Amino acid sequence: MKKTHKIICLLLLLAMSAVACCVPASALAFGDVDGDGRLLAADARMVLRASVNLVTLSEEQKKAADTDCDKAITAADARNILRLCVGLGNTDDSCMNGMDGATLVGISQKGYRIYVKNGMTYVDGLLIANKTYALPSSYNPGALLNECYDAFDKMQTDAWYGAGLYLYEISGFRSYETQQNLYDRYVATDGKAEADTYSARPGHSEHQTGLALDVNSLYESFADTAEGRWLAANAHKYGFIIRYPKGKTDQTGYIYEPWHIRYVGVEKATKIFNSGLCLEEYYGLTSVYAD
Numbered sequence: 001m002k003k004t005h006k007i008i009c010l011l012l013l014l015a016m017s018a019v020a021c022c023v024p025a026s027a028l029a030f031g032d033v034d035g036d037g038r039l040l041a042a043d044a045r046m047v048l049r050a051s052v053n054l055v056t057l058s059e060e061q062k063k064a065a066d067t068d069c070d071k072a073i074t075a076a077d078a079r080n081i082l083r084l085c086v087g088l089g090n091t092d093d094s095c096m097n098g099m100d101g102a103t104l105v106g107i108s109q110k111g112y113r114i115y116v117k118n119g120m121t122y123v124d125g126l127l128i129a130n131k132t133y134a135l136p137s138s139y140n141p142g143a144l145l146n147e148c149y150d151a152f153d154k155m156q157t158d159a160w161y162g163a164g165l166y167l168y169e170i171s172g173f174r175s176y177e178t179q180q181n182l183y184d185r186y187v188a189t190d191g192k193a194e195a196d197t198y199s200a201r202p203g204h205s206e207h208q209t210g211l212a213l214d215v216n217s218l219y220e221s222f223a224d225t226a227e228g229r230w231l232a233a234n235a236h237k238y239g240f241i242i243r244y245p246k247g248k249t250d251q252t253g254y255i256y257e258p259w260h261i262r263y264v265g266v267e268k269a270t271k272i273f274n275s276g277l278c279l280e281e282y283y284g285l286t287s288v289y290a291d
């Protein structure tokens, strides 16, 4: 009797937790049943439970779990998710949320799906440019993207009126060609190995994304100025992360750059800031040149 009671309680808890963790549809994508942005065995387990009616999935979760888009949650979906977790599966574009026409090329070490669309790499909806992932030379937004520009504008205003500090852009968007010239110049001066520690090869610069900019100073001492300290403490509130933090050179592939900020949106910036990790660690990505 007691044992049955326990099992019923457990099932109720499972059902409740499934219903309670409803997440906005935008957070969900193909196979990511709990909407945490990752594709893990836990997602497959949840689908298996749902398929034998042990848990109830929300409408959004059902949509995300339905890997073959047949509108039914079955063990086949769980199998498919498991295969995707280990990088064996393929995706059906029509199932994907905001990634139409994208191809799943792998799963990161932290379980995030890595998509390629038009030659560009996306993880958790973020365009990735680092030493592993390059942008095509044809990608040229021409300037900072609006969301990045507007966020910086707001941050600049708040820093000025709230703290009397002046933040200003010294380098924003850089085209593939501009980066090529810059990198070639550095290589001519310092040699390739040295240049690679502080300047990106063309196609690998985050400045080409239109979502990154350098502010105020290109010296490490910027970190100890009032502006540098304010930026480090507040950038995430505006959707920016300090992209190449101190002590993360092995992960990011770059020296500490307290001036280089990348726009990822407030929600993700806050999560990354609170994690104390750099972008590569947070998503389980590498940043290493192939040659």
Ligand SMILES: [Zn+2]
Binding pocket: 207, 213, 214, 260, 261
């Ligand atoms: Zn920069």
